[in-house]
Amino acid sequence: MGAIRLFLALAVLQSHIAVHFLMPANLYSNSFLTFGVNGGYAVACFFVVSGFLISFVLEEKYDRPGGTGAFYRARAQRIYPLWWCLYLIVPFITDNGLWNFVASRHFYDLLTGFFLYGSDWLLSFKAYPEHYTTPMPHGLELGWTLATEMSFYLIAPFVLRSRILALAVFAGSVMVRVLLNILFPGDTSNDLWVTWCYYFFPSVVLFFILGHLSRQLYKKMPLSARGAWFGLGFAALLCLIQDSHYGFENGYFYAAILIFALCLPAIFEAKKTTKPATSSATSLIRFIYRTG
Amino acid sequence: MIAVIETDIPAIQQAIYFFANALPGHRWPFIYAKAAIVSVVIWIMALLLAAAVHFIIEKPAVRCLRWLFAAYDGARGRPAPNTVAP
Numbered sequence: 001m002g003a004i005r006l007f008l009a010l011a012v013l014q015s016h017i018a019v020h021f022l023m024p025a026n027l028y029s030n031s032f033l034t035f036g037v038n039g040g041y042a043v044a045c046f047f048v049v050s051g052f053l054i055s056f057v058l059e060e061k062y063d064r065p066g067g068t069g070a071f072y073r074a075r076a077q078r079i080y081p082l083w084w085c086l087y088l089i090v091p092f093i094t095d096n097g098l099w100n101f102v103a104s105r106h107f108y109d110l111l112t113g114f115f116l117y118g119s120d121w122l123l124s125f126k127a128y129p130e131h132y133t134t135p136m137p138h139g140l141e142l143g144w145t146l147a148t149e150m151s152f153y154l155i156a157p158f159v160l161r162s163r164i165l166a167l168a169v170f171a172g173s174v175m176v177r178v179l180l181n182i183l184f185p186g187d188t189s190n191d192l193w194v195t196w197c198y199y200f201f202p203s204v205v206l207f208f209i210l211g212h213l214s215r216q217l218y219k220k221m222p223l224s225a226r227g228a229w230f231g232l233g234f235a236a237l238l239c240l241i242q243d244s245h246y247g248f249e250n251g252y253f254y255a256a257i258l259i260f261a262l263c264l265p266a267i268f269e270a271k272k273t274t275k276p277a278t279s280s281a282t283s284l285i286r287f288i289y290r291t292g
Numbered sequence: 293m294i295a296v297i298e299t300d301i302p303a304i305q306q307a308i309y310f311f312a313n314a315l316p317g318h319r320w321p322f323i324y325a326k327a328a329i330v331s332v333v334i335w336i337m338a339l340l341l342a343a344a345v346h347f348i349i350e351k352p353a354v355r356c357l358r359w360l361f362a363a364y365d366g367a368r369g370r371p372a373p374n375t376v377a378p
Binding site for chain 2: 014021022024026032033073076080140141142
């Protein structure tokens with residue numbers, strides 16, 4: 001799972017490298033280095049992984065009295081320390097210092113930026129139809145994905161523990177996304193589409209719930225590890241086919257992310273149960289020693 | 293690393309532009325190869341930066357927040373949520 005998340009992080013990084021370094025140097029490349037997975041797809045895949053992992057920990061670790069409080073505390077301990085450090089350090093690199101950053105922001109910018117909650121909504125609607133990136137220091141605008149994650153963490157203990165509620169939220173989010181795509185057709189070059197189908201929490205929460213539902217499905221119909229790796233390769237092939245030919249919203253992407261979600265639990269289980277390489281090496285050495 | 297990239301540091305952009313134009317080959321396989329070299333070098337730098345940030349910033353910060361939570365629990369006189377009773 002760590003390798004998948006590393007790959008997705010590199011895909012996000014690559015999309016920024018392409019815009020800021022490769023294109024100005026006439027070295028434009030599509031996403032061939034990341035198997036067609038561009039930054040936007042990587043973010044959606046991150047949401048699926050997050051939904052899957054949160055579903056797992058809620059059931060395995062926090063399914064007890066007081067578990068919800070412990071879950072929130074653990075999430076805060078995971079997200080805030082690094083975010084707060086970056087939030088305080090990055091203005092020195094990109095905003096002429098922390099005081100200049102603080103002085104040029106409203107109180108609600110600082111509050112939502114520091115605690116993340118609400119900054120994605122401000123981003124979408126404060127300067128609608130423009131995007132309002134002021135709560136984050138320049139360079140940390142990507143923090144909106146953390147804001148979306150935090151919103152999901154807030155509802156996760158209630159939604160994921162109820163089968164009906166999870167299905168209802170998933171169906172509702174799919175309907176919202178379809179409706180918004182009809183109202184604001186386009187891709188990542190269209191600001192209104194980005195606002196409504198990329199930043200807007202109700203239209204992206206389906207990716208989180210997809211991760212949860214794939215885990216529930218895996219419990220009833222387990223997939224072999226080999227099948228999962230094959231599926232992952234097929235998903236990458238679908239992304240490669242669509243790369244640079246279509247916008248964000250296309251059948252290839254949805255097929256790829258659905259396959260990715262279905263394969264995720266099997267890969268997680270396979271990695272969890274596989275013995276470390278050192279133990280295999282130790283077994284081999286023992287075998288040679290005995291037979292020798 | 294994305295924060296560094298977003299600042300559009302001219303020196304880095306000029307160095308990459310110089311690299312792209314100094315090396316021979318302007319057909320698509322060479323352009324892709326040069327793009328791959330630039331990207332992989334930045335990936336490696338990003339991984340090194342991420343490792344440095346993890347050890348220098350994140351770990352002490354996490355320890356600090358845990359200490360704060362423990363102090364809060366201590367002040368309220370209750371065990372931490374994940375403490376297993378003997």
